[in-house]
Amino acid sequence: MSDGERVVRGALPVGRLVGDFLGSSVGAKVIMALTGVVLWSFLIGHLVGNLQIFQAPDAINGYAVFLHTVGHGAALWLVRAALLGCLLAHIAMGMRLTALNRAARPIAYAKKKRLRTTPAALWMAASGVLLFMFLAFHLAHFTIGLVDPSSFGLKDAEGQMDVYKMVWIAFKNPVVVVTYVVAQFFVLSHLMHGTASLWQSIGVNHGVWTPVLSGVGKAIALFIFVGNLAIPVVILIAWGKP
Amino acid sequence: MSTQKNMNLTLQVWRQKSKRDAGGFKTYQAKNISPDQSFLEMLDVVNEDLIAKGEEPIAFDHDCREGICGMCSLFINGAPHGGFPGTTTCQLHMRHFKDGDEITIEPWRAKPFPVLKDLIVDRTSFDRLVQAGGYISVNTGGAPDANAVPIPKKDADLAMDAASCIGCGACVAACPNASAMLFVSAKISQLRHLPQGEAERKKRALNMLNRADQEGFGSCRNHFECEAACPKDIPRRVMAEAYRDYIEASALREE
Structure with missing residues (x-):
């Protein structure tokens, strides 16, 4: 813009404003942090809802009916669409940044020490890829019913979908339990770095609040880890049939 | 001895x-x-x-x-x-x-x-980062009186934390992603805490961080290896400040 020329309001298309931001490495970081928060919040809700498996069968089966019928069934699909959007954005930005970062150091060091970073931080891309693979399996297992069609779509005495029985049958199989247990370590690893570092990414660094926020994030990550482990492990070792 | x-x-x-x-x-x-x-x-x-x-x-x-x-x-x-x-x-x-x-x-x-050659690397990319915004624009003329613009001690200290950067490039060398974020942010932070730097604060963050992307430096993933490696102990705080300025500048820019 030449000297003295007035800035014309609205002269810059919104698409370019958004595109430039998303195209920058700081913008990508911010998107990863924000979509990460959404996915993290989902994990909390997902666990709290699923812990109803430890109540009478009616609790979780009724909860499933509620999720499928609230807002005339539209709410479930809206949430699914939002989560899918966040997941895709998170993956796309992560892949782009990982590719850029690899290109930024074409020749590796012969010897490199770890100074302050953590293994969880260094393995974010790897734990992310493994998480995605587990997610695909998990959806095929309990949402689409491809893994064990015989236990999918069962009905309980009240004619509701029998989530309780489906989960109990699944976790009586040690191979399935091992898969879920191993996946929880990737979840924990990914969350340990993600929840602690997201604040820095959105520009929040404070002498008092940053350690508190990181601590709370890690505590929630541990809660998710323990809770998610409990479901398959307790079912596997519990006496009796569903 | x-x-x-x-x-x-x-x-x-x-x-x-x-x-x-x-x-x-x-x-x-x-x-x-x-x-x-x-x-x-x-x-x-x-x-x-x-x-x-x-x-x-x-x-x-x-x-x-x-x-x-x-x-x-x-x-x-x-x-x-x-x-x-x-x-x-x-x-x-x-x-x-x-x-x-x-x-x-x-x-x-x-x-x-x-x-x-051998152990010598070309660090002129750092010079280009500074050219992109690591300065304040002032008209030349008589030197202003010292202390003509009062600056609170706390702000001066925050600026000095960042100004101690010697531009050696250890942050880039240590970073698993070869990101220059600590260096760029040190320049941004050094100027943003002072009234002389405030006028160009947003433009500076936008131009310097975009320049770092163009130069081919990697992106920051919050490993903080830079902070550990910095011979001048520049804190990670400066990077959060730079992101904040960048986000604000990106959201509010009109040109």
Whole structure:
């Protein structure tokens, strides 16, 4: 813009404003942090809802009916669409940044020490890829019913979908339990770095609040880890049939 | 004077004739090294030896040798400047090593820091980052009175934390992603806390961080290896400040 020329309001298309931001490495970081928060919040809700498996069968089966019928069934699909959007954005930005970062150091060091970073931080891309693979399996297992069609779509005495029985049958199989247990370590690893570092990414660094926020994030990550482990492990070792 | 005896060391040094040469490690013996010598003085001894034998001495960057110019570099045993807190290579003393130690010495590794020769890398990409916004625009003329613009002590201290950056590039060298974020953010932070820097605060963040992307530096993933490696102990806070300015500038820009 030449000297003295007035800035014309609205002269810059919104698409370019958004595109430039998303195209920058700081913008990508911010998107990863924000979509990460959404996915993290989902994990909390997902666990709290699923812990109803430890109540009478009616609790979780009724909860499933509620999720499928609230807002005339539209709410479930809206949430699914939002989560899918966040997941895709998170993956796309992560892949782009990982590719850029690899290109930024074409020749590796012969010897490199770890100074302050953590293994969880260094393995974010790897734990992310493994998480995605587990997610695909998990959806095929309990949402689409491809893994064990015989236990999918069962009905309980009240004619509701029998989530309780489906989960109990699944976790009586040690191979399935091992898969879920191993996946929880990737979840924990990914969350340990993600929840602690997201604040820095959105520009929040404070002498008092940053350690508190990181601590709370890690505590929630541990809660998710323990809770998610409990479901398959307790079912596997519990006496009796569903 | 140190009570430690003189020592003999084995060096694995990266040798590379020119920018285009593939380069590789060569082994050298550093003999009778005093614990009171600096790391660069140890290399001087090795080079004297090489010159006496008619071999090409090891090329490395250095200037003030008192830890303030930012010229010395060297990736020593897997960390920039050897990885000791608040220490540049020129201020790293040989008392930190033991007789018989093997020391690996590499140049900084980053695409925007191409190796020119042996351990010397071209760091002019840092100059271009500063040209992109690491300044304040003032009209020339008579020097303004000192303290004409009052600055609270706290703000001056925050600015000084960042202004202690010597531009050595250890942050880039240490970063798993070869990101220049700590360097760029130090310049942004140094100026943003002062009234003289406030006018161009948003434009500066936008231009400098975009320039870092264009130069081919990696992106920050919050490993904070830079903070650990920085010989001037610049805190991670400066990067959060730079992101904040960048986000604000991106959201509110009209040109």
